[in-house]
Amino acid sequence: MKFRSAVLFAAGAALMATMLGAGQANATRPSSLTLSPNTVVAGGTVTADIYCLRPSGAGELAATLTADGLAAPIPLRVVGDGGTGGIGVALRGSGPVGTVPGRYAATYDCWGWIVRAEFTVSN
Structure with a gap:
């Protein structure tokens, strides 16, 4: 019976350690770009939301x-840290799309990590 209690205690401790570790891991998230x-209708406005995970010694974006x-x-402004406690930078900006219909891709360099999002300009 004591062996069973010890096994259950160890399993519970391992589960708790896993859950606590997962909580800390969720504090960081990968860099991303969302449009x-x-x-968007030709000539309409698109909003860019960018999150960049900040490496140590990072310069300006x-x-x-x-x-x-x-x-x-699209001019970008810093809007916070993306809820990561200062280890990232959240940027946002809005601007007009062109008048030529089609599917396009935007990319942004987050300190060497290239993020990408696609958008469509329609008639």
Whole structure:
């Protein structure tokens, strides 16, 4: 009976350690780029939400998002740390898409980690 109690205690301790470790791991998330809406009427506005995980010694990020399909580069502003306690940077900006219908891709360099999102310009 004592052996069974010891095994149950060890299993419980391992489960708790796993759950606590998972909570800490969720504090970080991979860099990402999201464009919304995904489909935009020609000449309409798209919003870019970017999250970059900050490596140690990181410098400045690009101040604009450029891509084919945009009428002009989208100016970006820092809007926080993405809920990661300072280990990341969240950026946001809005701007017009072009007038040529099609499917386009935007990329952004998060300190060497390239994030990508697609959007469609429709008639």
